[in-house]
Amino acid sequence: MILFTWYLILSGVLFSIGAVGVLIRRNAIVIFMCIELMLNSVNLAFVTFSRQLNSMDGQIFVFFIMTVAAAEAAVGLAIIIAIYRNKATVNVDDINLMKW
Amino acid sequence: MNLPILTIITFLPLFGAIWLLFVNGENQEKIKRIALVIAIGDFIISLPLFFKFKLNTSEFQFIENVSWIKEFGISYHVGIDGISLFLFLLTSFLTLICILASWNVKDRIKEYMIAMLILETGMLGVFISLDLFLFYVFWELMLIPMYLLIGVWGGPRRIYATIKFFIFTMAGSVLMLVAIIVIYFMNYEATGEYTFDLLKIYNLDIPMGAQFWLFLAFFFAFAIKVPMFPFHTWLPDAHVEAPTAGSVILAGVLLKMGTYGFVRFSLPLFPYASHQFVPLIAWLAIAGIIYGALVAMVQEDLKKLVAYSSVSHLGFVMLGIFVFNIQGMEGSILQMINHGLSTGALFLLVGMIYERRHTRLIADFGGLTKKMPMFAIFFLIITLSSIGLPGLNGFVGEFLVLVGVFKTNVLYAVLATTGVILSACYMLWMFQRVMFNKLTNPENKKLKDINMREWALLLPITILVFWIGIYPKPIISRMDVSVNHLLTQVDEKYKITLNKLKIEDEEAAYAIKEDESTEHTIEVD
Amino acid sequence: MPYFFGCSYLDLIGYVLLFPLAGTIINGLLGKKLSKFVVGIIGCTAIGISFILSFFVFIDLLKLDPEHRVFEIDYFTWIGSGSFEAIAGLQVDPLSVVMILVVTGVGFLIHVYSIGYMHDDDGFYRYFTYLNLFTFSMLLLVLANNFLLMFIGWEGVGLCSYLLIGFWFEKKSASTAGMKAFIVNRVGDFGFILAIMLIFVTFKTIDFTEVFHAAPEHLQMGSFVAIMITLLLFVGAVGKSAQIPLYTWLPDAMEGPTPVSALIHAATMVTAGVYMVVRCNVLYTLAPFSLTVVAVIGGVTALFAATIGLAQNDIKRVLAYSTVSQIGYMFLACGVGAYITGIFHLVTHAFFKALLFLGSGSVIHGLGGEQDMRKMGGLKKYMPTTYTTFLIGTLAIAGIPPFAGFFSKDEVLLDAFSKGSLFLWALGAFAALLTAFYMFRLLFMTFYGKSNMSKHVEEHVHESPMSILIPLLVLALLSILGGFIGFPTASAINSFLAPVIGGGHHGMIDGGDLHHVSNSLMFSMMGISTGIAVAGILLAYLMYVKQPDLPAKLVGKFKLIYTIIYNKYYVDEIYDATIVKPTVKTSFILWKIVDVKIIDGFVNAIARIVELKGEVLKLFQTGYVRNYALSILLGGVIIIVCSLVLL
Amino acid sequence: MEIVIPPFDLKSISPILIITISAMLILVADVFFRKTFRDSLGYISFLIVVLTAMVACTQMGKTVYSFSDMFVVDNFSVFFNLIFLVSTAIVILLSVSYIKQEGINYGEYYTLILFATMGMMLMAGGADLLTIFLGLEIMSISLYVLAGFRRDCVRSNEASLKYFLLGAFATCFLLYGIAMLYGTTGTTNIKEIASFLANNPSLSNPMIVTGTSLLIIGFGFKVACVPFHKWTPDVYEGAPTAITAFMSVGPKAAAFAAFTRVFLVALPDVEQKWSIILWVLAVLTMTVGNLVAIVQKNIKRMLAYSSIAHAGYALMAIIAGGDFGSSSLLFYMLAYTFMNLGAFAVVIVLGRKGKENANIEDYSGLGFKHPLLAVTMCIFMFSLAGIPPFVGFIGKFYIFSAAIKNGFIILAIIGVVNSVISVYYYLRVTVVMYMKKPVREFAPLSLSPFVILALIITLWGTIHLGIFPARLIDLAQKSTLLY
């Protein structure tokens, strides 16, 4: 039982690392990767809970999250490509035409 | 009375506005004529109200009650009594005057007239609503056309003025909205019925603590509109920037909504709180009377002067309302009408010379009597009416208010009476500087005396000024029963609350006594 | 002709009011189109008919039993609200009849005089409109049967006074003087209104008869309420009748046309205060303290104004101060309880002061508008009729028997002595000395000595036309004979007015035994006052005819006193500095600082703060995605922490 | 092991089906009949939406759980579906000429809009957190793309990127919250969560509380409440105006639908916690939205902040809860749909290719150059400001009533004070239109019949529903959540 708690804490750590990564990186793709990291941490939590509760729902949820991740990856990368074509940069700090 | 006469009167202008929408804007004469016809028609069909009004009942008359939003218990419930009758008539009368006064508006006459007519609907609606929600809707509705009137056709600082006007009024009234909703649910808890119907809510006995806050919420809405010192600063700005007709309506009708609100809502709904607030309101009113007069005295702009004089005059009205006796109340209502007439007329007069000279600075004038004798006569009469010269309308209302106040509190009366002196000071000083002395400014030498249209504007008002001054009985007798009813209603509810308070006190005293006795026994033990 | 188509003239009392009103309306609306002649005729006729009617009313009233010489007629309810009721109704009793006779009588003469005097003025019809309106208001004032209606008249005359003082509105001093008159009067009205309200609250009615009827039962002798009512009423009277401290408007009022000064600011309007006090004598009698105040104010004013009169050089101003002074006498009389004497002096004063004003008007007219006495002199030969009548008036005011002023003034002094105190008498007596002095100073400076006129004026000096002279003559006659209605021991006016005093049928007040003073005292007083008057005249003769350089020497010697008196004790300046200027200054502060800076500043500051907050909050929107993510995370963490820890 | 595939209750998802299938068909049509069909694609999709709306109407009055409690059709969801469909329909009308003018006239545009609509309907009808999540993702992904639809425009790219990165970021929080709820309750089904929480102590369980907070972050992002709002102005400004209009109403309403369902149905037992959090968030949202809106110069940005503020008002409805709360939310969202879309419609009408004319100053003198358009704009502004007799007033009134009924008087007062602040910037638009001299020549308006129709619909909604709201209120009251 105790072990599951550590799985969850691991997931929390990964989530935080991902979140911090989103905040401190400036490369759009790396930011996106950090988001993937966060999603993975959520997956870990789901799988852990699923195991802990003896229910399959969590695993199914992970399945869908992965689907979504794939879809987001496709769109997200397309967006990054589009913006790179126009601005030749993926530095999010340079992408701040609109503010205030 | 199967004919929904109030609805017809109220919505006829709106109909006229819609009609005007489809008229070609180029055809100025036609637009003006249509608007005038609508206004005249509206005034004429509102006259039977005066004659058919039953004197001997305190019930609301010409009632119409149709469910509007039944889910909330909101109904289109309208009717008038002796209190609203004259404000209603005044509104239709002044709108007529105003449309006639706007004959020389050149640009965007179509939009102007549309705004004017919608404004009339809003104002009329306020005075006949017997449903809190409906009242609030009309109350806010008429902000929009007024806002546009000031903002589009106003003077150089019109945008500042109009936004100030709008936000000031809005800020006050939203709190009232909250209070209305609170009352609504209180009523639901007490009776199990969802309703905004004022006549039903009148029966609601609001707990004392709640009364305080609710009264305060209503107070801000109304006090800003009145405007009471120190919420008055929007008024001079709005008046100065507004076009003539806007000023007339503003002074003549809009300000009355605040005082009317106090009479119609604050007093009967929160009798206990109203009594509790008397000192505050009385002192603010007195401050308004004196302050308004003093500040008016040193104004350099005619309209500003009249605007500050409004603050002073409305102080009388407020004072009269919050003395809870018949003279004060009737005086106040009469004074509302008087102020509507005389201050409205003053704005018309100022507008006339502004139209000719494009300035309102007192310093630019002087000696106008020489060039404009008829104008001078009207100006003098209206000035005197505003001062409260006996025999003219202003005096009757002012004196009744003072009598009413004197009956309750001599100090208030004495202080308020100083307003009588001060009003003479600022009005006459202004009159002297504008109309008397040597005609030195060459610009003024070309002035023309008033024309027929202006005669037509001033004469009816002047006749009313004399009529009310000399024979106000037809008016006072129509409000007598209603006012009496209102006052007894307030008084009874107040007494009930007081009794409750007394019982509570006694109980508390009893409890304390018991406590003491038990303590005592303990000690004995 | 006591009955007119079957009804008593008393019933027609309303027409006394109606004709002047009709005159006003006709002249006011149509006057511009009518010729001056017609306008004048209309104006005079209206008053003339009124006078005739008043006379018949007087006759009719005389027919009644003295105790029941009260006639009331109610027209309609003017204001009725709850228990408050003000009825538009008239009341005829001896007092009001005396007053309407004076008002219409003197008024008529002055109207006639005005036709000639104002003939060249552009505002001729305006003038007559105002004048008729004035008469109407004044009649309303004296005929009203309740306080509020009286107040209409009270304010109405004030309005007319305002209009007529400022008749030549292009002159700044004139319009200012009019305004000053109105505003100062308003100060008095402030008291009057409060008094009316207090009366209403005390008696639940404002009807004269009812109030006076109820007063003795309702009010304790000398009770606070009685004192307050009477004092407040007296404030009104002080304002209207130009007593200390509200007298300053009257001298300025001389900016108006001279007939106006005669009618309004000498004969009638300014005496309304006296009328009011006498009307309310029942109340005053209940408040001895107030009576003392009235007496002292009256006496002091009499003296005070007289001293100022000594050093004035404007012919009309001298007369104005003398008016103030004379009204002081009237109040002095009322204050000692001799109401009838007050009215008596009012009547005689109306005659001789109207005469004096009209006479001075004749002089001014003849000199083409010159008012400064130093630029006159020696007019006796140019304007003999005017001189004669003026002399009569002067003798009357100085109190030389058998002219009208002698009887009334003597009686005032007698009453002051017998019912008041030595102090009050001394005030009056000294004032009488001064009056005689400055009036003769005026006479001498104007009509005697060598001419100081400029060449141009001198060539044009002429005696006035008949329309001016006839009223002068009539008034002169009245000034000679008028005193005999109050002849000591057989005073007609005394017995006629007696019922009015003390509420008529409530003869508890010593109205009847007004003259229970010993004859010896009476005659010695007469002697003394005549002596005083003669002394004053002689002094004036000495200084202005015998040794014309004496005044200058005296001035040099008593420079300080002279300057103070010459400048009217600087009262106007003091008022200006202590009341007017501070008020205006305060108002400016209220406007520029309280209104604009504080209240509006507060409002605008809120708006500004809201906007500033917007500006500041806007800066958080940096445009950096990472920053946005930070705010999400920050918000999230705060929410989680709060939800776990705090809540 | 045998697999019994449960019966497909297609009837319950018929609106979704119609939308989905037609979206695909449009794509196909775009590919194959590009020449013939292209211009009428918008027209067709409009008709489809109207058809769907009619179908959706027939679902009124029933409560059907289908697909093993994954999806629910109840009045609440139907009402929201109608809101989505109305907004979609209007947005399509606005888009037809707009995308032609902007040169982005592709069939995918309509397909994505329809997909987004479908996602929203899933959110409103999701009876399981999974369905809600998937609906949210479909909607979001479509919107990410739509926001960046003007591919050659850097601002559009930027909007898309910002929206995408932050959206994905926030989704992680949402998912983590779902995971926590799942972990503690053992289910993701809303009803089951509710019954579990009702039977077990939930307030003392920190993971439930944390999960709730994380859900607030996730939904809060979608409804744009402070402090998760920062994407809104930038994305609204950069996105094509028609899409901005769409984003400001449809997705927001959808997020509120899910928000309401999750919080009022699944988590009422944690209300003690979340209502306070939401209370603070609502106040912050209203205040920040209104304050910053005051200083905006771009009308799209201003409307973005105004939409933030409106989210604050709508949050009040959730806080108030109960029948009154949720019905007021329904009413408000529909009201908001009309007036906000109307405002955007005017913005679109005035925009030009390459020059959006979206600065408020650009509207100077509009009032007398194009009076009808200006009056229309005025009406929308007044309605947004909550001034009678327009629908915005009734909506606000309804929400404040709900708040007061449930004892949130302070909140209501803050709300009304905020609406006074909001008056200032709405008025500024009218001030500029009527009281300022024009700073430029107005190009003749290119009013296509579609746009005019859109304006008429929104105007009708704003005025008619403002004056005669009774039927709609009745409907909203019948559409409250079943507990």
Next chain:
Amino acid sequence: MLEGLLFIIMGLITIVCALCVVFQKNPIYSAIFLIQTMVSLAVLYVLLHAQFIAAIQVMVYAGAIMVLFVFVIMLLDLSKTDVEAGRDNLLFQKPSAVILGFILVVMIGIVTLKTVFQGTKGEYTPESISQIGNTQLVGKMLFTKYVFPFEIASILLFAAIIGAIVLAKKQIIEDKKV
């Protein structure tokens, strides 16, 4: 016990790799480390008896999705340009991010440790799962209980593909030229 040891090892690897994802300057390295993280997570999934998830974690996630990432990085030639080199415009961003991340970890840790799990126990114990087979079970659920979301997921992917195509189409450049 072995499980515990494996967990500790894999957990540490995961964390280190995750940190590397965040702190590697070169995006391509970040991507590689992310793949590594995912693979180690897959191991953990296996430990949790979620074999199917572990499999698709490796195949779909680490395989397909991350390849896409790497591909884009290569395509845009991002590995050479160091976007992080310049001065950080947001001064407080880094420290506050780290602090917040730390707080988040602590909070989640506390929450996890304090929570008493009393969720309804399902029927799928590891034993029963291994009896039926994890993959089979997932498949069964996807086609019964989760058939609706499953269908939706297809639409989601469809929408994403359309979106990706719209945004990444070459035509853009042509548009720009015209």
